[in-house]
Amino acid sequence: MINRTPVPGDAADLAVFAGTSPYEDYVHASVLGSLQQPFTDAPDEMGFLVTTQVMELWFKLIVHEWRAACDAFAKQDLPAALDALERSRRAHLSLNASWTPLAALTPVRFNGFRAAFGKASGAQSVRYRMMEFLLGEKSDAILDAHRGDPVEHSELGEHLHAPSLWDEALHYLHSQGHEVPQAVLQRDVTQAYEPDEGVVEVWRRIYRGPQHDPLLRLGELLTDIAESVERWRTDHLLVVRRAMGARPGSAGTSGLDWLDRRARRRVFPELWTVRSDV
Numbered sequence: 001m002i003n004r005t006p007v008p009g010d011a012a013d014l015a016v017f018a019g020t021s022p023y024e025d026y027v028h029a030s031v032l033g034s035l036q037q038p039f040t041d042a043p044d045e046m047g048f049l050v051t052t053q054v055m056e057l058w059f060k061l062i063v064h065e066w067r068a069a070c071d072a073f074a075k076q077d078l079p080a081a082l083d084a085l086e087r088s089r090r091a092h093l094s095l096n097a098s099w100t101p102l103a104a105l106t107p108v109r110f111n112g113f114r115a116a117f118g119k120a121s122g123a124q125s126v127r128y129r130m131m132e133f134l135l136g137e138k139s140d141a142i143l144d145a146h147r148g149d150p151v152e153h154s155e156l157g158e159h160l161h162a163p164s165l166w167d168e169a170l171h172y173l174h175s176q177g178h179e180v181p182q183a184v185l186q187r188d189v190t191q192a193y194e195p196d197e198g199v200v201e202v203w204r205r206i207y208r209g210p211q212h213d214p215l216l217r218l219g220e221l222l223t224d225i226a227e228s229v230e231r232w233r234t235d236h237l238l239v240v241r242r243a244m245g246a247r248p249g250s251a252g253t254s255g256l257d258w259l260d261r262r263a264r265r266r267v268f269p270e271l272w273t274v275r276s277d278v
């Protein structure tokens with residue numbers, strides 16, 4: 001038997017656990033690792049499944065941060081709102097980077113497992129819809145599609161009925177003396193937000209004013225987020241075009257055309273309008 005002198009940093013330095021490790025108790029890595037169950041042996045399916053699950057986790061974190069920002073706005077705590085938005089901005093960059101493993105999927109490779117998942121589609125992602133609702137893109141029809149799943153339906157319903165991140169930011173601006181139109185402040189928050197000229201005017205004043213105004217920083221952070229969401233949608237479109245061309249989608253849409261129209265929606269439209277005339 002060889003007598004080894006322990007080397008600092010050796011695995012032997014690690015403790016032996018009586019039961020599951022504290023890491024396992026905290027991270028639940030074994031639960032997480034049990035969730036990848038491909039339907040085929042196609043070489044690209046595991047990457048597709050893992051990427052989709054990773055994106056679901058980023059959606060979850062982004063929803064969490066945007067809700068934290070909403071709560072902070074409601075308490076008129078701008079520093080806490082900016083912190084949460086900054087965390088979400090960074091999470092969204094990682095979400096967008098997650099497209100990499102799927103970016104070069106060819107139609108033949110995608111077809112190796114596509115039929116196996118049947119009618120499943122990212123269009124059915126509840127956490128993605130929570131993000132959309134938080135952006136003000138509310139839709140009764142989308143909520144209704146999930147009525148067969150009471151738990152998800154109820155959680156998504158809460159997001160439909162709550163003010164969006166944009167609604168909360170506008171209420172905050174109003175509380176700081178900016179004249180956000182009453183019709184916008186009292187709008188039915190369950191409906192999709194429609195851009196408003198009075199809101200453009202509020203941002204125009206902020207953007208023309210002192211360049212170190214924290215409210216201008218808020219506008220820029222929201223613009224970063226809008227840009228990141230639009231980039232995610234554009235990258236998704238490119239992945240789809242590359243992997244399946246103009247074939248219909250698994251959820252029953254026309255596929256590329258349908259996604260193209262949806263990817264052209266502006267997020268926080270007034271923040272883009274204002275850039276033409278300040």
Ligand code: HEM
Nearest residue numbers: 052055121122123125128240243249250251252253255262
């Ligand atoms: C090879 C990769 C992918 C392809 C070919 C693809 C294809 C499609 C298609 C055709 C649609 C339109 C709806 C339908 O009829 O199915 C769609 C929607 C969607 N997909 Fe993907 N997808 C891919 C990867 C992903 C991933 C990894 C996610 C992450 C969760 C995702 C999330 C979504 C979402 C959220 C929608 C709804 C978009 C909207 O409502 O505007 N997709 N996808």
